[in-house]
Amino acid sequence: xxxxxxxxxxxxxxxxxxxxxxxxxxxxxxxxxxxxxxxxxxxxxxxxxxxxxxxxxxxxxxxxxxxxxxxxxxxxxxxxxxxxxxxxxxxxxxxxxxxxxxxxxxxxxxxxxxxxxxxxxxx
Numbered sequence: 864x865x866x867x868x869x870x871x872x873x874x875x876x877x878x879x880x881x882x883x884x885x886x887x888x889x890x891x892x893x894x895x896x897x898x899x900x901x902x903x904x905x906x907x908x909x910x911x912x913x914x915x916x917x918x919x920x921x922x923x924x925x926x927x928x929x930x931x932x933x934x935x936x937x938x939x940x941x942x943x944x945x946x947x948x949x950x951x952x953x954x955x956x957x958x959x960x961x962x963x964x965x966x967x968x969x970x971x972x973x974x975x976x977x978x979x980x981x982x983x984x985x986x
Contacts, residue, residue, distance in 0.1 A: 899926035913969070916961035924954050955980035 902922030909915025928946035955976050962973030 895926070895929040898922045898929065902926060911965070913961060913965045916964065917958060920954060920957040920961060924950050924957070952980045952983040956984065 899922075902919045902925075905915045905919035905922065909919060925947055928943055928950065959973040959976030959980065962969040962976060965973075
């Protein structure tokens with residue numbers, strides 16, 4: 864069975880040649896990873912620091928709106944901003960988690976944020 868799977872992968876997977884690679888697309892895809900890596904690092908290192916956790920949430924949500932380049936897509940800052948703002952219920956939900964993690968009176972604010980955004984997401 865493993866031999867058949869290896870053969871199928873060997874015959875079906877083709878890598879692009881250097882002439883087929885578009886340097887602009889490669890650079891854009893590498894730049895698109897920056898919010899994801901930055902959000903992860905801020906969330907990991909910002910334990911207990913609410914400002915870092917809020918920045919991490921914003922960067923991670925930004926990482927979800929950056930599309931892969933395609934020949935017929937028109938990418939602009941306005942399109943990215945519109946997509947980013949359209950995800951505000953998810954951002955509020957994740958910010959509520961950050962508030963709960965911070966503790967103290969912020970737990971109440973976090974639960975309220977999660978409840979309101981959860982109702983908006985379900986609706």
